[in-house]
Amino acid sequence: MELEFTNLLGVVAVAFVAPLLLGMTPGLRMPAVVLEIVAGIALGPSGLGWISVDEPVEVMAIVGLAFLLFLAGLEVDPTQLRGRVARLALAGFAASFVVALVAGVALGAGDALFVGIVLSGTSLGVVVPVLKDAGRAGSTFGQLVIAAASVADFATIVLLSLLFSREATSATTKLLLVGGLVVVVALVVLAVMEAEHFSRVRATLRRLQDTTAQIRVRGAFLLLVGLVALAASLGLEVILGAFLAGAALTLVDRDEAMTHPQLRAKLEAVGFGVFVPVFFVTSGLRFDLGALGDTSTLMMVPLFLVALLAARGLPALLYRGVVSGREVGVAALLQATSLPFIVAATAIGTELGVISSADAAAFVAAGLASVVIFPALALTLLRRGDAGASAPEPAPRPMWSV
Numbered sequence: 001m002e003l004e005f006t007n008l009l010g011v012v013a014v015a016f017v018a019p020l021l022l023g024m025t026p027g028l029r030m031p032a033v034v035l036e037i038v039a040g041i042a043l044g045p046s047g048l049g050w051i052s053v054d055e056p057v058e059v060m061a062i063v064g065l066a067f068l069l070f071l072a073g074l075e076v077d078p079t080q081l082r083g084r085v086a087r088l089a090l091a092g093f094a095a096s097f098v099v100a101l102v103a104g105v106a107l108g109a110g111d112a113l114f115v116g117i118v119l120s121g122t123s124l125g126v127v128v129p130v131l132k133d134a135g136r137a138g139s140t141f142g143q144l145v146i147a148a149a150s151v152a153d154f155a156t157i158v159l160l161s162l163l164f165s166r167e168a169t170s171a172t173t174k175l176l177l178v179g180g181l182v183v184v185v186a187l188v189v190l191a192v193m194e195a196e197h198f199s200r201v202r203a204t205l206r207r208l209q210d211t212t213a214q215i216r217v218r219g220a221f222l223l224l225v226g227l228v229a230l231a232a233s234l235g236l237e238v239i240l241g242a243f244l245a246g247a248a249l250t251l252v253d254r255d256e257a258m259t260h261p262q263l264r265a266k267l268e269a270v271g272f273g274v275f276v277p278v279f280f281v282t283s284g285l286r287f288d289l290g291a292l293g294d295t296s297t298l299m300m301v302p303l304f305l306v307a308l309l310a311a312r313g314l315p316a317l318l319y320r321g322v323v324s325g326r327e328v329g330v331a332a333l334l335q336a337t338s339l340p341f342i343v344a345a346t347a348i349g350t351e352l353g354v355i356s357s358a359d360a361a362a363f364v365a366a367g368l369a370s371v372v373i374f375p376a377l378a379l380t381l382l383r384r385g386d387a388g389a390s391a392p393e394p395a396p397r398p399m400w401s402v
Contacts, residue, residue, distance in 0.1 A: 003056055008278075010051040011060070011285075014039045015277035033280050033339060034368055040284020053285050057278070064279030066242040067271040068340055070224045072153055073246020074264065075124050075146075088322070089147040092315035093155055096120050096335075100311035107303060109362075110355035117159050118349075118363065119304075119311040121341035122152040123371065127334045130375045136382065141323045145331050152312070152335070154243065160345055161231075161240040164352055177234045181241065184230060185248045188223070192252045209260050216263050217270065220249055239344055283343045283364070291358035292365065300359060304366035309374075312336040326381055333378040342367035 018035040022028060043050045053061070097120050104115035127149045136142040162174045195201050208215035224245040231241030253263060292298050313332030320328055346360035355363075 004054065005056055007051050007054050008056045008060065010043065011040075011057055011278055011281045014043065014051075014281045018277070032277070034371055036277055036280040037284040037287070037343075037364075037368060040281040041287045041289055042284075044285035044287070046287055046289035051285060053282055057282055057285075060275060060278040061282035062238075062279075064271075064275035064277070064282070065344055066224060066228050066238055067275040068279060069157070069239045069242035069344070070246040071268060071271045071276070072124050072340070073243040073248075074250055074267070075128055075150065075246075084322075085144055085147045088144060088318055089151040092148050092318050092335075093120065093151045095315040095318065096152065096311050097155075099314055100307070103307040103311055107300070107307060109300060109304075109359040110349065111164075114164055114345075114349055114354045116311075117156055117163070118342055118345045119307055120152060120159075121156040121338045121345070122149040122312055122335050123338050123340055124149040124153045126337050126339070126371060126375060130334060130378060141327045141331070144319060144323065145334055148315075148331070148335060153341070154247070156341060156345075157237075157240050157243050160348065161237045164348065164354060174236070177236055178240070181227070181231060181234060181236065181244065185227065185244050188227075189248050189251050196252075206260070209263070214266070216260055217266050220263070220267055221270075223249060237348065280343070283347075286347075287364060288357045288361045291361040294358065297358040297362050300362035301365045301369070304363055305369050308338060308366060308370055309333075309336045312338070326384075330378045330381050333374040333381075337370050337374045339364075339367035339371045 015036060018039055019032040022032055022035060040051075041047055045052060097116065100119035101112065101116035103119055104112035107115060109115055124146070128146060131142045131145065158178060162178060196205070205215055224242060227241035227245040227248070228238045229241075231244075232238050253260075292301070309332070312335040316328050316332040316335060319331055323331070342363055346355060346363050349355035350357050350360050
């Protein structure tokens with residue numbers, strides 16, 4: 001069978017041009033993912049009809065989704081999930097999920113439990129860069145927000161895999177399957193850590209890591225594809241396998257001696273430079289713009305946006321007494337920022353019939369708005385707080401105490 005690559009050419013052209021245009025207009029503070037999706041909508045079947053999703057685009061997009069969740073798993077730092085940070089992050093997610101379920105019932109957009117799970121997610125991949133740009137990633141406040149986003153990322157992916165998957169199996173069976181997958185991940189982590197104790201293996205990895213073999217990158221890709229394939233064979237969502245692969249690599253790749261400091265940069269180059277933008281542009285190509293032409297669907301966009309802010313923002317009130325009032329507001333905005341999980345989850349939801357294509361389009365539109373509006377407001381609040389500080393802040397209360 002002869003494959004055509006014209007559509008893939010259009011997709012990768014959009015993926016190249018979008019960040020380039022944003023880089024040439026630094027005053028326009030917008031994540032490239034937003035422009036990628038919007039360009040996909042404009043050039044896809046809902047717009048000009050110049051690009052469509054065919055087999056090469058479909059395969060690249062699936063790998064892009066897996067890589068996106070893999071890189072999200074890499075952002076999870078287990079050392080932060082302990083003591084008071086862990087308790088606040090877990091309590092915040094529990095409160096968030098309750099608020100999200102209430103919002104799901106009130107909105108009446110598809111299955112309330114599914115909507116509640118989607119509203120409970122946070123874009124860790126957006127939150128971390130914002131905090132790094134503001135120089136707050138290492139602060140008490142930054143650690144708390146990253147921990148809360150990590151818990152939300154992991155919990156929503158697990159809940160989605162347990163309660164909504166393409167395989168018609170019971171929740172108990174799915175729970176056992178997820179537990180089995182986690183056990184396999186733990187065994188892989190232990191095996192790799194044990195193997196690296198052998199000096200010959202360690203020396204070989206170090207010798208090959210920066211040659212054309214790029215052995216550590218290949219090993220990471222093997223881990224990703226292996227766990228995605230295992231998750232799929234067990235009837236679980238591939239996003240769970242991909243996320244666990246990233247978390248597993250985080251545990252394995254401690255590199256205290258800094259012998260391979262460029263591994264994560266290489267993985268991000270492969271992911272964000274090749275596969276992930278294809279997924280986002282393809283998401284735009286699949287976007288049902290016509291559904292937003294209906295007034296009732298269009299009205300759901302601000303409702304979903306408010307629901308996101310309520311579900312993920314209100315639990316930030318639990319942080320009072322640990323961080324400043326301004327930082328509570330910033331945490332609420334950052335935690336309410338969600339797009340990649342919304343795109344992935346609504347794609348699954350429409351396939352399963354638990355959410356309509358119209359509501360899915362409204363959800364993605366709300367996610368786009370959250371990524372454009374909330375981080376910009378959060379950065380503005382942080383900068384005003386830093387500029388208005390006339391005296392040093394008091395020493396933060398210790399967060400690691402049990």
